Amino acid sequence: METDKLSQIVSEACGEVLEKMMFLEAWQKEPYTARDFVLEKELVGGIAFQGEFNGRIIVNCSRRLAEAATLGLLGVEPDALLEEQVKDTVKEMANMICGSVFSKIDSVNSLVKLGIPSCVDLKIETFPFKAEKEIMVFPFSCGSITPDSEEEEVFLLEISIDSQPDSSRQNQ
């Protein structure tokens, strides 16, 4: 698949998930490639997929963004947040974005079977996966998400595809 087309699909998928369920806005920044997963932020939500495409999608975000997303999902006060809920939100971001990306690539056929999502806190755990091939990194900005700071909140959506259908099959 062309990078521009995938970039557009990823942008739509992230926008829908964050706006509709977490009440956050997200603007895609310039995508780039990397030799392995870029782990700049504290929390990593990831999900593997297998089928026509094999690989993994991860969301790498700050705890602050994960908490804002959880508050948006649940509509509760910040004091009421639980650690399990915050980590579950990051898992679900990866899960929903991954599902949305593949259903936008092909809305008729199930291209992949999704695994069970997981979340790693990089302050206390090591991310256990390495990319087999070059990965695509799609940075997103959510702007400033706290009233007391103008700092731009950025998260990374990263896609590692280990194998995909050859072009002759795609054209059939």
Place this chain on the structure above:
Amino acid sequence: MGFAFMIVDDSVIIRAFVRKTLGLTGLEIDTIVEACDGEEGLRLLAENKLDVILTDINMPKMDGLEMIRRIRQEKKYNTVKIVIITTEGSRQKVLEAAKIGINGYLKKPFGPEEALEVLGKAVTHGN
């Protein structure tokens, strides 16, 4: 008298989100019980008088499709409406679920409006 719902999802955050969303639909709700997988869902179904089950597909232990198959094999649960909540919104996956007897599907991401539309149809028309 309101409806009795069961939410089946391995994600604590999605269960809480669905519970919140149900409250925003305006549907009359008596009770909501929660299960974290298909096995627990079957157990809670046997213990409670339920009207509507909202279930994820992709779960550990017993997935949503297997749970639905087992429910639809039991005549005593004929009146229970089942709505699947899925991230895999392809037509193929939905058709697979439809063959074993669902009354609607909600594709994540969704909000109260979509939930009301799907659940309203499910509880009034059955599909």
